[in-house]
Amino acid sequence: PLVPVSVLLREAAVEGYAVGAFNCSNLEIVQAIVAAAEAEKAPVIMQASQGAIKYAGVDYIAAMVRVAARGARVPVALHLDHGTSFDQVVRCLVAGFSSVMIDGSHLPLEQNIALTRRVVSAARPVGVSVEAELGRIGGVEDDIAVTDREAFFTDPEEARYFVEQTGVDSLAVAIGTAHGRYKGEPRLDFDRLTRIKELVPVPLVLHGASGVPDEAIREAIRRGVRKINIDTNIREAFVGAVRHKLDENPQEIDPRKILGPAREAAIEVIREKMRVFGCSGKV
Numbered sequence: 001p002l003v004p005v006s007v008l009l010r011e012a013a014v015e016g017y018a019v020g021a022f023n024c025s026n027l028e029i030v031q032a033i034v035a036a037a038e039a040e041k042a043p044v045i046m047q048a049s050q051g052a053i054k055y056a057g058v059d060y061i062a063a064m065v066r067v068a069a070r071g072a073r074v075p076v077a078l079h080l081d082h083g084t085s086f087d088q089v090v091r092c093l094v095a096g097f098s099s100v101m102i103d104g105s106h107l108p109l110e111q112n113i114a115l116t117r118r119v120v121s122a123a124r125p126v127g128v129s130v131e132a133e134l135g136r137i138g139g140v141e142d143d144i145a146v147t148d149r150e151a152f153f154t155d156p157e158e159a160r161y162f163v164e165q166t167g168v169d170s171l172a173v174a175i176g177t178a179h180g181r182y183k184g185e186p187r188l189d190f191d192r193l194t195r196i197k198e199l200v201p202v203p204l205v206l207h208g209a210s211g212v213p214d215e216a217i218r219e220a221i222r223r224g225v226r227k228i229n230i231d232t233n234i235r236e237a238f239v240g241a242v243r244h245k246l247d248e249n250p251q252e253i254d255p256r257k258i259l260g261p262a263r264e265a266a267i268e269v270i271r272e273k274m275r276v277f278g279c280s281g282k283v
């Protein structure tokens with residue numbers, strides 16, 4: 001059975017590592033994530049973004065992940081990434097997701113609290129854990145001026161109040177990461193992360209971790225991050241292998257000969273991340 005993310009993060013907190021949360025929207029990447037977790041003996045979270053839901057649909061994703069988890073000797077969670085509404089959360093609960101994120105970070109604080117509370121009240125009775133977001137993580141494409149950057153960061157006092165008011169199981173924080181590829185090297189506000197950790201009793205989540213140097217990832221884990229989201233680095237590895245294969249053999253028309261090597265490339269990058277996160281060998 002699929003395991004709630006909260007259960008995996010509780011164990012991660014005891015031992016001081018982070019669990020990888022990897023985005024998936026097709027068969028090959030689902031298989032790559034579970035194969036990597038098995039090879040590393042690591043607990044793992046598979047997550048479906050808004051784009052994944054549009055592309056494959058909630059039911060296909062849930063079915064693929066359920067089959068992957070059934071054959072696995074490691075615990076597997078299925079998580080909704082950046083859930084947009086209460087209705088979408090309910091659709092995921094019905095489809096068998098073991099965890100959901102509700103992203104009300106664009107809302108005024110009290111509205112974010114109200115929406116998140118409503119999601120917690122629906123998910124908790126059915127044993128599904130809830131992640132919420134406070135502060136704006138955004139994408140590199142948002143192009144926020146450096147001086148305005150911190151206005152979007154998570155405020156530690158507000159985070160304490162938010163978690164108290166909502167009862168969420170984990171909190172995604174904005175400390176300088178962004179979705180997608182970075183132009184330069186990301187600079188993370190570690191002092192802020194530590195302050196949030198001191199005030200907030202639940203595990204913290206780092207989004208936009210593709211492209212963050214390994215040493216910064218390790219520092220974030222030392223300071224209390226317990227779930228780390230990776231999407232872009234998998235896409236790069238997967239599509240890079242597709243390109244390579246097609247360059248090598250432009251006549252290839254068997255999708256399996258193209259996507260098989262792409263799946264292998266995804267496995268490698270996911271395994272490397274798991275070693276950095278410290279979750280390897282924890283099962």
Ligand code: G3H
Nearest residue numbers: 049050051052082179231
């Ligand atoms: O939410 C974070 C994802 O990396 C964005 O994914 O393009 O599949 O919605 P998407």
Ligand code: 13P
Nearest residue numbers: 180207208210229231232
């Ligand atoms: P990256 O694409 O930067 O890895 O971010 C993934 C993410 O945070 C998904 O929620």
Ligand code: ZN
Nearest residue numbers: 179207208229
């Ligand atoms: Zn994210």
Ligand code: NA
Nearest residue numbers: 178180208210
């Ligand atoms: Na990123």
